[in-house]
Amino acid sequence: MPKQPFVQIILGTGRQIHLPENLQLIVLDESGATCLMAESTSADNSIQLEFSGQPGEPFSVKVALGDASITENVVM
Numbered sequence: 001m002p003k004q005p006f007v008q009i010i011l012g013t014g015r016q017i018h019l020p021e022n023l024q025l026i027v028l029d030e031s032g033a034t035c036l037m038a039e040s041t042s043a044d045n046s047i048q049l050e051f052s053g054q055p056g057e058p059f060s061v062k063v064a065l066g067d068a069s070i071t072e073n074v075v076m
Contacts, residue, residue: 007076009061010048011040019044020065027051028060028071035059 011025019040025047027036038047053059057076062069 007051007053009050010046011063012046017045018042019047022065023047024062024064025049026062026064028062030058032060 009025009027011019011023021040021042023040025038026034027049029035036049036051038049040047053076055076058073059076060071060073062071064070
């Protein structure tokens with residue numbers, strides 16, 4: 001049986017001590033619905049999500065802070 005692709009998404013601080021509070025890391029399905037979400041606190045220096053899926057399965061990764069966001073479309 002073939003292995004399912006596994007994805008690990010990590011947002012880190014780089015040079016800052018902590019991530020901005022309420023920074024959201026969101027995984028969206030093909031229709032744009034939220035599948036997974038992680039949100040930083042004032043003490044976090046990273047947030048991460050892990051999930052698996054089927055080869056060729058499309059999804060999107062969104063990073064949001066307040067009214068600002070960026071979304072990248074990805075294929076598993």
